[in-house]
Amino acid sequence: VSRRLTRRGFLAVSGGALAGGAALTGALLERGAGGGRPPPLGPPHPGLPARQHAWDATLARDRDGNPRPPRFHRLLLFDVARAPGPADVRRLEGALRGLERRHAWGPGGLLFLVAWGPAYFERTLGVPSPVPRPRPLSSFEAPALDDYGCCVHLASDDEERLRRLDGALRGEGTLPGGERGVGDALRWRETRTGFVGVGLPAARQDVSGIPPGRPVPSGAPLFMGFRSGLRRNQAGEDEVTIGAGRLAGGTTMHVSRIRLRLDSWYGLLDERQRVARMYAPQVSPAQAARFTDDAPSQPEPLAEAAVRYGVVGHAQAAAQARRAGRPRLLRRDFDSTDGGEAGVHFVSLQRSVADFVATRLAMNAARAPYLNPGITQEVNNGINEWIEVVRRANFLIPRREERAYPLLPGRGPALA
Numbered sequence: 001v002s003r004r005l006t007r008r009g010f011l012a013v014s015g016g017a018l019a020g021g022a023a024l025t026g027a028l029l030e031r032g033a034g035g036g037r038p039p040p041l042g043p044p045h046p047g048l049p050a051r052q053h054a055w056d057a058t059l060a061r062d063r064d065g066n067p068r069p070p071r072f073h074r075l076l077l078f079d080v081a082r083a084p085g086p087a088d089v090r091r092l093e094g095a096l097r098g099l100e101r102r103h104a105w106g107p108g109g110l111l112f113l114v115a116w117g118p119a120y121f122e123r124t125l126g127v128p129s130p131v132p133r134p135r136p137l138s139s140f141e142a143p144a145l146d147d148y149g150c151c152v153h154l155a156s157d158d159e160e161r162l163r164r165l166d167g168a169l170r171g172e173g174t175l176p177g178g179e180r181g182v183g184d185a186l187r188w189r190e191t192r193t194g195f196v197g198v199g200l201p202a203a204r205q206d207v208s209g210i211p212p213g214r215p216v217p218s219g220a221p222l223f224m225g226f227r228s229g230l231r232r233n234q235a236g237e238d239e240v241t242i243g244a245g246r247l248a249g250g251t252t253m254h255v256s257r258i259r260l261r262l263d264s265w266y267g268l269l270d271e272r273q274r275v276a277r278m279y280a281p282q283v284s285p286a287q288a289a290r291f292t293d294d295a296p297s298q299p300e301p302l303a304e305a306a307v308r309y310g311v312v313g314h315a316q317a318a319a320q321a322r323r324a325g326r327p328r329l330l331r332r333d334f335d336s337t338d339g340g341e342a343g344v345h346f347v348s349l350q351r352s353v354a355d356f357v358a359t360r361l362a363m364n365a366a367r368a369p370y371l372n373p374g375i376t377q378e379v380n381n382g383i384n385e386w387i388e389v390v391r392r393a394n395f396l397i398p399r400r401e402e403r404a405y406p407l408l409p410g411r412g413p414a415l416a
């Protein structure tokens with residue numbers, strides 16, 4: 001149904017639909033230039049999940065059933081430059097539908113989602129944000145707190161495809177494939193790039209933060225030498241989905257940028273000491289090598305770890321935040337060499353940002369230094385010593401049908 005909606009028609013429909021919010025709608029549309037003539041909008045691509053974050057069904061599995069994440073990732077970060085109008089909604093939705101038509105949904109083609117930050121809800125729409133602004137989450141970090149309006153997460157096994165689409169979405173010309181930009185109501189500010197998967201960190205380890213001697217093993221999927229994301233240590237997509245209310249079918253996303261400084265990780269520690277810090281001191285390297293779909297994170301013996309071993313493990317500490325025995329985060333993080341620095345873009349999905357905050361606070365293991373003075377907030381305390389959080393951001397991921405400017409009054413008719 002590619003009925004064109006005139007600006008007048010849009011005002012009439014949205015004004016009628018919105019008794020209490022009519023003033024807001026009028027104001028938005030007055031300010032919103034609307035981006036010119038609404039571009040044609042193809043129909044929604046059939047067969048895609050209603051939840052934007054439902055990626056797992058498309059992922060290959062290892063023999064233990066653990067999903068293998070797409071090898072390459074990009075986070076495109078935008079400001080919302082002005083109040084959006086109907087043409088902006090159609091332009092963004094049209095660009096996204098174009099991606100779905102041209103690239104198979106999956107890591108062999110493309111996976112993506114669009115998320116919106118507090119700046120969009122508060123400043124653009126003038127409504128309370130469904131996600132809180134980010135804040136520092138340990139006493140030893142001082143991250144910049146991002147206030148981007150919009151984040152697009154692209155993922156694929158094809159790095160070159162992501163590079164091309166990044167340029168296309170930012171509006172750098174139309175590609176032969178017919179890709180379109182997101183429109184000028186979104187002002188591109190930054191792209192973060194990265195990778196995860198066996199061999200990639202070793203091949204890209206010549207950056208600051210990794211000591212000389214090429215210590216990252218060739219079989220490692222991540223810079224720190226361990227694999228992450230075993231399925232029982234992750235929340236499922238159902239568990240992180242908002243169940244009821246206006247935002248049902250969506251979820252929340254935390255995005256932090258972490259700098260890795262692995263000199264002493266590889267220079268001073270042996271494998272046993274690294275395993276103790278990543279999992280728990282009660283875990284041996286031989287046991288860790290046999291983990292299949294679950295790293296038994298042993299939250300209960302954390303006090304024993306502190307008192308008897310003088311070390312607590314990262315997974316052990318994070319698991320203190322489990323609810324009814326289940327992790328609360330679905331981690332979709334990946335490594336990075338942005339800016340010539342070894343780093344992690346820590347992308348995490350959870351039903352509520354409060355789940356992220358609780359888990360991240362648990363990772364501080366704040367009680368451990370009281371149990372053993374040999375442990376500080378950073379020393380002998382999981383992996384805290386080697387990771388430095390430099391930026392934090394929170395977003396809402398709406399369900400697919402609401403991904404272009406969610407909660408904007410009148411957006412439905414604009415897409416009709």
Ligand code: HEM
Nearest residue numbers: 224226227228229230233295297315318319327344359360
């Ligand atoms: C930055 C480098 C990090 C690395 C290399 C890393 C690695 C790991 C590994 C190897 C595990 C155990 C097994 C598994 O994931 O399947 C784990 C568990 C976990 N990590 Fe991390 N992690 C990192 C940062 C973080 C951060 C920033 C958070 C935020 C809270 C976090 C939260 C968790 C959680 C919730 C678990 C599962 C705990 C459970 O089983 O309940 N990790 N991590």
